[in-house]
Amino acid sequence: MASPSTRSPPRNRQPRLRFRDERIFYYVALAPTTIVIACVIALPIIYTFALGFFIQNTLVRNWRFVGLSNYSDLLTDADFWLAFWNGVVFTVGSTVVATVFGLVIAILLDCNFRGRGPLRALVIFPYIVPSIVVAFIWKFIFSGRGILNDFLGFIGAQAVSVPWLGDQRFAMMAVILISAWTWFPFAAITLLAAIQNVPDNIYEAAALDGAGPMRRFTYLTLPLLAPAIMVVVLIRAIWAFRNYDMIWLLTEGGPIGATEVLPIMAYKEAFGLFRMGHASAVSVSLMVFVTLLAAVHFRVGARLRKAYDTS
Amino acid sequence: MVQVVFSSVGKEYGGNAVLRDIDFEVPAGCFVALIGPSGCGKSTLLRMIAGLEHIDFGEIYIDGNGVNDLAPKDRDVAMVFQNYALYPHMTVAENMLFTLRMARCSRAESNDRMWEAARILGLEDLLDRYPRHLSGGQRQRVAMGRAIVRNPKVFLFDEPLSNLDAKLRVQMRAEIKRLHQRLGTTMIFVTHDQVEAMTMAERVVILREGRIEQVGSPLELYDRPANVFVAGFIGSPAMNMMSGTFERAGGHYHFVPESGDPISIPPGALSGAEDTSSGHKYMLGIRPEHITLPGPEPVSGERKSFGEISAEVVLVEVTGLDTHIVAAAPNGEVTVLIRGRSAVAAGDRLLFRLDFPLAHVFDAETGQRVD
Numbered sequence: 001m002a003s004p005s006t007r008s009p010p011r012n013r014q015p016r017l018r019f020r021d022e023r024i025f026y027y028v029a030l031a032p033t034t035i036v037i038a039c040v041i042a043l044p045i046i047y048t049f050a051l052g053f054f055i056q057n058t059l060v061r062n063w064r065f066v067g068l069s070n071y072s073d074l075l076t077d078a079d080f081w082l083a084f085w086n087g088v089v090f091t092v093g094s095t096v097v098a099t100v101f102g103l104v105i106a107i108l109l110d111c112n113f114r115g116r117g118p119l120r121a122l123v124i125f126p127y128i129v130p131s132i133v134v135a136f137i138w139k140f141i142f143s144g145r146g147i148l149n150d151f152l153g154f155i156g157a158q159a160v161s162v163p164w165l166g167d168q169r170f171a172m173m174a175v176i177l178i179s180a181w182t183w184f185p186f187a188a189i190t191l192l193a194a195i196q197n198v199p200d201n202i203y204e205a206a207a208l209d210g211a212g213p214m215r216r217f218t219y220l221t222l223p224l225l226a227p228a229i230m231v232v233v234l235i236r237a238i239w240a241f242r243n244y245d246m247i248w249l250l251t252e253g254g255p256i257g258a259t260e261v262l263p264i265m266a267y268k269e270a271f272g273l274f275r276m277g278h279a280s281a282v283s284v285s286l287m288v289f290v291t292l293l294a295a296v297h298f299r300v301g302a303r304l305r306k307a308y309d310t311s
Numbered sequence: 312m313v314q315v316v317f318s319s320v321g322k323e324y325g326g327n328a329v330l331r332d333i334d335f336e337v338p339a340g341c342f343v344a345l346i347g348p349s350g351c352g353k354s355t356l357l358r359m360i361a362g363l364e365h366i367d368f369g370e371i372y373i374d375g376n377g378v379n380d381l382a383p384k385d386r387d388v389a390m391v392f393q394n395y396a397l398y399p400h401m402t403v404a405e406n407m408l409f410t411l412r413m414a415r416c417s418r419a420e421s422n423d424r425m426w427e428a429a430r431i432l433g434l435e436d437l438l439d440r441y442p443r444h445l446s447g448g449q450r451q452r453v454a455m456g457r458a459i460v461r462n463p464k465v466f467l468f469d470e471p472l473s474n475l476d477a478k479l480r481v482q483m484r485a486e487i488k489r490l491h492q493r494l495g496t497t498m499i500f501v502t503h504d505q506v507e508a509m510t511m512a513e514r515v516v517i518l519r520e521g522r523i524e525q526v527g528s529p530l531e532l533y534d535r536p537a538n539v540f541v542a543g544f545i546g547s548p549a550m551n552m553m554s555g556t557f558e559r560a561g562g563h564y565h566f567v568p569e570s571g572d573p574i575s576i577p578p579g580a581l582s583g584a585e586d587t588s589s590g591h592k593y594m595l596g597i598r599p600e601h602i603t604l605p606g607p608e609p610v611s612g613e614r615k616s617f618g619e620i621s622a623e624v625v626l627v628e629v630t631g632l633d634t635h636i637v638a639a640a641p642n643g644e645v646t647v648l649i650r651g652r653s654a655v656a657a658g659d660r661l662l663f664r665l666d667f668p669l670a671h672v673f674d675a676e677t678g679q680r681v682d
Binding site: 199201202204205206207208209210211212215219220223224 | 361362363382383384388389390392394396397398399400409410413414457461
């Protein structure tokens, strides 16, 4: 005898959409995102590439095919190379400053002290402030009659007070410092997470092995943080090389091109001189450089992760 | 060789005492095990010897010198951590050479010592591998190698075998024991596994809730546990315990459990220290192997012989080497260990004879041994 409990009641079968092949389902699910990405990223890139082979003036709207001549113009254009070189200086400078400062802050935040929690939260502040606010704060500090010069006057060093962002000699340095200030929290938080990933008893073992704090830092912390440092450096480098907003807000590439980098050059070509072909060529070459950096990032990152697997 | 002395050592965490009045000596060249349940403070005590935890009270002496204010590196002790704590970015050789490099040892001497350690531990073929390419047992050996190359005054082991599988654990146990015999260095070994402590150590320190319960050789602890805790902690299956009073009737003593029939005690089996008149409560402890099975339960009314109780078998566990019989007696469960095989089956009602001269008597109130 079959008891009622052993027979399951007939289930209400809902009509279901069925895919004969699972892969079809994946394609359908991916389609909306793919279409959006194609419209807002891929199409503009293709358009920019195409535009690089033409001379086109936004005001006149005539298209004239010139092949690679926009690119060959660039290679002989001293302004292009200056912008490229400025980009390298800005990238290296702000990356190094942000990473070193971030590492120091990360190590300090890893120490045990009162108020560490609030301080950790506070460190993120420069990173979340909008660029425009950062630019205004620092312009205020660095201007000819700004706080920095007031302070220099106060300590009797008027002789060195200059309009920092307006002086060809110091503008790049000031921009690098400001940019590093907005970026060090990213480095600090990332490296802090990496530091906390290192098991404590590795340090204890090293202390018993006779390594003092300095040697624990050089023999353990630095090598164990290498993958994280590499990731921070490469991400920062990629972002810095294509940075536009901060430099534009601070100096607009000036004075006399002292802080003009490739994205600013592209902008000026396109919306100052209306030479869309040239601007596109600048953009494409910028993209090539950044893609190279990204390729290095992925190669080095994968290799480091493998080499420093702590599991 | 070096002696380690603990003098009234104590430790507090946020006002809570985690170690109190730790007083004992580790004789030079001795292998000592610190054992106790989780949270008893055994690892903390080990870390205090290493200098990884501050010594809040008392003093620790290594080789006659107080080490309270010495940095870990100046105490000349080596430690093997539970999870090995190998440097993940260094090869096996570099892991072992690190400490010699820190000590600015010459390259030739460092290499000699590293090779010597590798030879002792069978690591010669693994020297250029990274820790992530090693098995648990191999990592364990590297951690020991890193300790050996330094030739320290004292070796500290913090539950080094607990991450290994059962078979490897037995193997490494023997290896550490052999290492001790070979080097003759003082070793302090923390474990929560009584088998490790009993098989490896020359002296065992049992800790509970930050206090020492007993210090002694493994057999001393087994044969004469100082209190109920040690009696229950050492030995597997655990010692049988029943509480009751001693009374004199019919010309000899009886142990009267809280429930069930009195157990008659053969003359001369009590030490004489027991209070048999005022109804003072005691715990009677008897190890499972000190109970025998004289036969089936007698018909009702028949008098039982000395030390006999009747009970019903509820569980028979066979290990191959011996048989554990768990029986339900009126005063609780009794576990019996029989060497070899047994025909006893669950449901049998049997007589169990407690081998009285080997029983342990504890004061029920203080838990301390009486005799």
